[in-house]
Amino acid sequence: MNAKVKIDNLNVHFGSNHAVKGVSIDVPENTVTAIIGPSGCGKSTVLRSLNRMHDLFPQAQVTGKILLDGDDIYGRGVDPVVIRRRVGMVFQKPNPFPAMSIHDNVIAGYKLNGRVKRSEADEIVESSLRRVALWDEVKDRLKSSAMELSGGQQQRLCIARTIAVKPEVILMDEPCSALDPISTVKIEELINELKERYTVVIVTHNMQQAARVSDYTAFLYMGEMIECDTTRKIFTNPEKSQTEDYITGRFG
Numbered sequence: 280m281n282a283k284v285k286i287d288n289l290n291v292h293f294g295s296n297h298a299v300k301g302v303s304i305d306v307p308e309n310t311v312t313a314i315i316g317p318s319g320c321g322k323s324t325v326l327r328s329l330n331r332m333h334d335l336f337p338q339a340q341v342t343g344k345i346l347l348d349g350d351d352i353y354g355r356g357v358d359p360v361v362i363r364r365r366v367g368m369v370f371q372k373p374n375p376f377p378a379m380s381i382h383d384n385v386i387a388g389y390k391l392n393g394r395v396k397r398s399e400a401d402e403i404v405e406s407s408l409r410r411v412a413l414w415d416e417v418k419d420r421l422k423s424s425a426m427e428l429s430g431g432q433q434q435r436l437c438i439a440r441t442i443a444v445k446p447e448v449i450l451m452d453e454p455c456s457a458l459d460p461i462s463t464v465k466i467e468e469l470i471n472e473l474k475e476r477y478t479v480v481i482v483t484h485n486m487q488q489a490a491r492v493s494d495y496t497a498f499l500y501m502g503e504m505i506e507c508d509t510t511r512k513i514f515t516n517p518e519k520s521q522t523e524d525y526i527t528g529r530f531g
């Protein structure tokens with residue numbers, strides 16, 4: 280299988296804190312890869328490296344390579360804005376734009392490309408909302424504020440906003456941690472559908488969630504990648520004792 284994203288000897292320093300130490304992971308296309316590990320082990324830092332989010336933190340120093348379709352996203356002349364369009368991100372807490380309607384939230388990122396005809400915008404809003412199974416719930420109130428939606432609906436709206444830009448890769452940082460169990464099930468079902476079109480990388484604290492939604496799992500510990508394999512192998516027959524200790528709840 281092709282590696283859509285290849286993380287090759289990634290190191291991230293925040294000042295003197297060496298947060299990510301020589302991590303290499305291949306992320307195959309049209310799969311879900313979960314990154315798990317105890318708090319502070321560097322999961323979010325690895326994830327944010329995949330769309331150059333650390334460019335926004337001057338103290339962060341990133342070395343190594345992140346290849347997207349074989350090209351280094353940190354290469355000379357590469358525009359991080361273009362990378363962030365190809366590699367979208369969904370955050371822990373749903374973060375719709377509070378002053379915008381449901382409709383305008385979905386199309387907000389797409390509009391950064393330039394003027395969009397009304398009919399084109401309506402079509403993108405509908406198809407994106409359908410894809411996150413939110414259309415039927417909101418189609419009669421597209422002009423209402425996004426803040427009127429429940430937390431779970433807001434998270435699906437944020438995923439719709441990410442999809443509307445037509446990314447190739449979707450990064451998700453603990454996308455269900457602020458949601459109730461029913462909304463969590465909906466997002467997990469959605470993640471399973473998303474991989475038909477996109478490559479998904481998800482950070483989660485919840486090992487059952489990693490086991491349910493992912494095809495591959497990478498276990499990080501203190502900034503190092505201990506083991507990366509199929510999720511089935513990691514959860515049933517891991518190679519490393521640290522992985523086994525973590526997934527059986529002996530630490531973390």
Ligand SMILES: Nc1ncnc2c1ncn2[C@@H]1O[C@H](COP(=O)(O)OP(=O)(O)OP(=O)(O)O)[C@@H](O)[C@H]1O
Pocket residue numbers: 293296298316317318319320321322323324325336338484
């Ligand atoms: N913007 C930042 N500035 C300075 N240090 C940071 C920054 N982001 C992360 N770190 C440091 O990098 C290390 C790894 O943090 P990271 O958030 O990646 O861990 P994590 O595994 O995602 O943790 P959690 O599960 O608690 O969210 C920590 O020591 C953290 O303090």
